[in-house]
Amino acid sequence: xxxxxxxxTQYIHLVYVPVMSLVELHLALLSxxxxxxxxxxxxxxxxxxxxKPLPFGQVYATLGxxxxxxxxxxxETRSEGGPERTVYTVxxxxxxxxxxxxxxxxxxxxxxxxxLVRKAxxxxxxxxxxxxxxxxxxxxxxxxxxxxxxLADHDPGADADDLGSRLARRYAALHLDADLRWxxxxxxxxxxxxxxxxxxxx
Amino acid sequence: xxxxxHETTGPGAALTLRAVSHAYSRTPALREVxxxxxxxxxxxxxxxxxxxxxxxxxxxxxxxVPQAGSAELLGVDxxxxxxxxxxxLRRRDVGxxxxxxxxxxxxxxxxxxxxxxxxxxxxxAASRTAARDALVRVGLERAGQAVPEELxxxxxxxxxxxxxxxTSPKVLLADEPVASLDAVAAxxxxxxxxxxxRRDGGAVVLVTHDNLVAAMADREVRLRDGRVDRESVLR
Amino acid sequence: MSxxxxxxxxxxxxxxxPAAVRSMTAVRSHTDRVRSRATAAAAAGTGVALLxxxxxxxxxxxxxxxxxxxxxxxxxxTTETMVQASGGLAPFLAxxxxxxxxxxxxxxxxxxFLALAVQAVRVGRVVDERRSRRLLLxxxxxxxxxxxxxxRTRAAFVRGGxxxxxxxxxxxxxxxxxLPAGSRLLPPLHPAMLAAWLAVxxxxxxxxxxxxxxxxxxxxxxxxxxxxxxVPSRTFVALTALGGVALVVVLPVVARVERVYPALLVLGVxxxxxxxxxxAARSAAATVRRPQPPVGxxxxxxxxxxxxxxxxxxxxxxxxxxxRRGSTAAITGTAGVLxxxxxxxxxxxxxxxxxxxxxxxxxxxxxxxxxxxxxxxxLVAAVGVVGAVVAVAALLLSLTDELLGNRRAVASVAxxxxxxxxxxxxxxxxxxxxxxxxTVLGAFVAAAPTTFGLVLEAAGSGHWSPFIxxxxxxxxxxGLVATVACExxxxxxxxxxxxxxxxxxxxxx
Numbered sequence: 001x002x003x004x005x006x007x008x009t010q011y012i013h014l015v016y017v018p019v020m021s022l023v024e025l026h027l028a029l030l031s032x033x034x035x036x037x038x039x040x041x042x043x044x045x046x047x048x049x050x051x052k053p054l055p056f057g058q059v060y061a062t063l064g065x066x067x068x069x070x071x072x073x074x075x076e077t078r079s080e081g082g083p084e085r086t087v088y089t090v091x092x093x094x095x096x097x098x099x100x101x102x103x104x105x106x107x108x109x110x111x112x113x114x115x116l117v118r119k120a121x122x123x124x125x126x127x128x129x130x131x132x133x134x135x136x137x138x139x140x141x142x143x144x145x146x147x148x149x150x151l152a153d154h155d156p157g158a159d160a161d162d163l164g165s166r167l168a169r170r171y172a173a174l175h176l177d178a179d180l181r182w183x184x185x186x187x188x189x190x191x192x193x194x195x196x197x198x199x200x201x202x
Numbered sequence: 203x204x205x206x207x208h209e210t211t212g213p214g215a216a217l218t219l220r221a222v223s224h225a226y227s228r229t230p231a232l233r234e235v236x237x238x239x240x241x242x243x244x245x246x247x248x249x250x251x252x253x254x255x256x257x258x259x260x261x262x263x264x265x266x267v268p269q270a271g272s273a274e275l276l277g278v279d280x281x282x283x284x285x286x287x288x289x290x291l292r293r294r295d296v297g298x299x300x301x302x303x304x305x306x307x308x309x310x311x312x313x314x315x316x317x318x319x320x321x322x323x324x325x326x327a328a329s330r331t332a333a334r335d336a337l338v339r340v341g342l343e344r345a346g347q348a349v350p351e352e353l354x355x356x357x358x359x360x361x362x363x364x365x366x367x368x369t370s371p372k373v374l375l376a377d378e379p380v381a382s383l384d385a386v387a388a389x390x391x392x393x394x395x396x397x398x399x400r401r402d403g404g405a406v407v408l409v410t411h412d413n414l415v416a417a418m419a420d421r422e423v424r425l426r427d428g429r430v431d432r433e434s435v436l437r
Numbered sequence: 438m439s440x441x442x443x444x445x446x447x448x449x450x451x452x453x454x455p456a457a458v459r460s461m462t463a464v465r466s467h468t469d470r471v472r473s474r475a476t477a478a479a480a481a482g483t484g485v486a487l488l489x490x491x492x493x494x495x496x497x498x499x500x501x502x503x504x505x506x507x508x509x510x511x512x513x514x515t516t517e518t519m520v521q522a523s524g525g526l527a528p529f530l531a532x533x534x535x536x537x538x539x540x541x542x543x544x545x546x547x548x549x550f551l552a553l554a555v556q557a558v559r560v561g562r563v564v565d566e567r568r569s570r571r572l573l574l575x576x577x578x579x580x581x582x583x584x585x586x587x588x589r590t591r592a593a594f595v596r597g598g599x600x601x602x603x604x605x606x607x608x609x610x611x612x613x614x615x616l617p618a619g620s621r622l623l624p625p626l627h628p629a630m631l632a633a634w635l636a637v638x639x640x641x642x643x644x645x646x647x648x649x650x651x652x653x654x655x656x657x658x659x660x661x662x663x664x665x666x667x668v669p670s671r672t673f674v675a676l677t678a679l680g681g682v683a684l685v686v687v688l689p690v691v692a693r694v695e696r697v698y699p700a701l702l703v704l705g706v707x708x709x710x711x712x713x714x715x716x717a718a719r720s721a722a723a724t725v726r727r728p729q730p731p732v733g734x735x736x737x738x739x740x741x742x743x744x745x746x747x748x749x750x751x752x753x754x755x756x757x758x759x760x761r762r763g764s765t766a767a768i769t770g771t772a773g774v775l776x777x778x779x780x781x782x783x784x785x786x787x788x789x790x791x792x793x794x795x796x797x798x799x800x801x802x803x804x805x806x807x808x809x810x811x812x813x814x815x816l817v818a819a820v821g822v823v824g825a826v827v828a829v830a831a832l833l834l835s836l837t838d839e840l841l842g843n844r845r846a847v848a849s850v851a852x853x854x855x856x857x858x859x860x861x862x863x864x865x866x867x868x869x870x871x872x873x874x875x876t877v878l879g880a881f882v883a884a885a886p887t888t889f890g891l892v893l894e895a896a897g898s899g900h901w902s903p904f905i906x907x908x909x910x911x912x913x914x915x916g917l918v919a920t921v922a923c924e925x926x927x928x929x930x931x932x933x934x935x936x937x938x939x940x941x942x943x944x945x946x
Contacts, residue, residue, distance in 0.1 A: 138424075142434040148417035149436045173414060180413045188250070265574075286578045293576020306571045307564060308465040317575045323452035326460055349465070365575065 216405030222271035246419035264288035297366030356387035468561035475557035480597025482550035525618025552770035563842030594645035598638035669715035681708035714773025767835030774828035779879020781821035786911035787887030851938035865927030884908030
């Protein structure tokens with residue numbers, strides 16, 4: 001017997017993981033230094049340990065798209081006895097794309113919070129000197145608070161007795177609150193780090 | 203993108219802090235904090251514990267005279283008033299709600315709520331009648347003869363709110379007002395306090411570390427290490 | 438609350454209406470009741486002592502007991518009539534020359550009652566300070582808080598003053614009317630006593646005002662300053678002690694002060710009281726600065742003592758020291774009064790010893806004479822006993838209050854695994870450490886010079902009287918009685934300790 005929460009998580013994964021922000025994630029991983037597909041997969045799995053492991057096919061398909069769109073380019077092709085390996089690097093356009101992606105807070109939403117986690121982790125790991133991770137955290141906080149405020153700001157007369165809708169709004173507010181608490185922790189962790197040291201894929 | 207520095211002064215502002223700094227025996231609690239709250243506005247002051255939130259509230263209430271900077275409450279510079287005058291201003295125009303422990307022990311709820319009126323020289327009977335009405339407003343009509351020790355945390359907090367509201371304050375200052383309450387009681391208590399701004403056009407300052415409380419405000423002022431880290435409009 | 442309002446004393450009048458003041462000062466809680474009753478009792482005691490002094494001071498000498506005629510150098514013959522008070526008074530009251538001593542004793546009896554009053558007003562201090570803070574938060578001014586406090590104290594004092602009249606009447610029935618003629622200790626009632634009673638009520642009302650304002654000043658500092666209890670400085674202790682010696686011992690040698698000596702004596706005793714109390718409070722407070730061994734650490738104790746006992750001792754003594762530090766004000770008053778009581782025991786015993794050594798067996802002193810003196814010394818000792826009982830009551834009041842006010846701390850200590858039995862021991866140790874040294878020291882200071890003198894004299898004459906060690910014996914007995922009394926009182930407190938240690942006190946207030 002599976003609990004409703006497990007069902008919910010599975011559902012969320014089915015819907016969101018493949019489509020959202022994989023392009024930007026690959027670019028962010030690449031911005032740590034030139035890497036080949038296997039490096040990227042390993043780095044991704046290390047950055048997001050509790051996400052579903054990234055399939056190889058997905059990595060190479062995405063890298064192909066990045067090169068096609070001019071966001072990444074091939075640096076060299078190595079073949080040292082083993083299978084042939086192509087090393088990629090990020091272009092200026094690719095860096096710009098990551099920057100734009102990070103500048104926009106993740107949609108404060110009850111479901112699909114992976115995007116929030118991804119942006120936060122990327123912001124923390126890549127460390128753009130022009131836009132520190134703390135700024136990302138602060139912007140995200142405001143976006144969340146506004147969403148919570150609008151949830152609380154419903155017309156009190158219209159559905160005051162509608163227990164169902166009140167509980168649904170409460171559910172959303174509490175989940176957004178959980179996100180914010182995590183963000184606060186992230187911000188505190190950022191502050192207590194002695195010096196910002198971006199970590200690249202190995 | 204979301205931060206918008208507010209003008210540090212304004213005609214008709216309910217509360218204005220200008221470059222307020224204060225330190226407790228060399229530990230700085232507030233550093234050059236400026237803040238304006240207009241009538242009808244709800245402002246949440248948030249930040250990690252020890253960031254100076256409560257000190258800011260004490261300065262705003264005139265309970266604490268800051269070492270530097272100025273605090274203006276309803277157009278009156280608090281530094282220009284002596285302690286008695288500040289107490290009088292507080293009981294006439296300011297409501298204060300703390301997390302817990304502000305009801306006078308061994309005094310009935312009715313008398314506790316009537317206190318601001320009695321201190322102003324009100325007749326005992328008339329003040330008590332007004333207190334009974336205020337208790338009805340917070341749903342405590344049957345607890346008027348109880349003493350604070352006999353109340354639950356939520357009831358005590360509602361009584362404290364009733365007392366803060368009995369003078370129809372122009373400024374309501376609340377320090378973690380619902381931190382000791384369960385979710386439902388917290389929601390009710392918040393609604394009561396927000397009515398000061400939403401219904402009566404007063405200014406409300408909520409000092410809180412609770413995001414759910416902060417999300418009720420029109421504006422969030424986030425403090426960090428005694429400084430204003432960011433000010434954001436939420437509405 | 439961490440706010441600090443710098444209290445500026447620009448007094449404005451409280452706007453509270455009398456009805457509101459009455460309602461707000463009404464006795465509601467158990468603590469209120471204890472405070473109001475103890476304050477009224479202390480005021481009543483003060484009132485009775487003052488009434489005794491007044492009645493003795495106003496004794497009218499209307500009984501002619503004889504006359505004597507003398508011829509001066511110029512040949513003029515003068516006749517003096519000797520008069521005494523009527524009413525069958527005891528000799529030391531009937532003779533006008535001996536009366537001031539009795540009056541002084543009555544006035545000195547006011548001291549322990551005042552110490553009790555100071556303590557009684559402070560009952561519920563912890564709760565009271567919280568109450569004041571909350572009133573201020575609700576918009577009360579210092580004037581409001583002061584008004585409430587003064588009203589409360591004055592009501593209790595006036596009640597005590599009114600009670601003093603009937604109490605004096607009772608006392609008179611026992612010590613005056615009921616006693617056989619010739620040994621009555623209180624003069625017959627007369628209409629002037631009614632006026633004296635009213636005057637006492639007035640004096641007490643004023644005293645209440647002073648006490649409330651003084652106590653308030655202290656509270657004002659504590660509420661917002663949070664500096665803890667003030668401890669008298671070393672200079673204060675030294676100056677009061679030296680001042681007392683100067684007034685009582687040095688001044689009579691260098692100047693002619695016979696007329697005002699009774700007043701000097703009272704003043705000197707007050708200074709001794711302050712010095713001893715201040716010293717005791719300093720010693721209680723000093724334990725905080727002395728490095729304490731951590732609980733359970735091996736301490737310098739005899740090897741023969743089992744480890745378990747050593748550890749327990751340290752815990753109990755640490756807790757007792759903490760408790761004494763928490764009530765330095767109570768210790769000042771109690772230790773001071775007990776020191777003076779000790780003095781009275783010492784004085785009485787050494788004078789008795791002197792009398793017995795010198796005059797017993799000498800045929801020129803009649804048995805009745807001896808009885809007269811010994812009764813007098815007994816009376817001095819009795820006044821000392823009354824004073825000591827009142828002083829210990831004040832200390833007990835403070836300790837109970839401390840227990841009640843800090844019940845959360847007591848409960849958490851109990852929750853840590855300190856049994857009630859040991860918490861009761863803490864009370865015993867705290868009581869003993871304050872009461873025994875003060876009393877014994879007082880008795881010793883008064884008894885030592887006489888004993889020393891008697892020993893020197895006996896060594897010279899070779900005649901050793903069995904009464905020479907009497908004062909030293911009294912010092913030992915005083916110490917033993919004080920110790921036993923403290924242990925018994927601690928037993929009495931056991932119920933309170935158990936109440937304070939109850940787990941429900943761990944709840945956040």
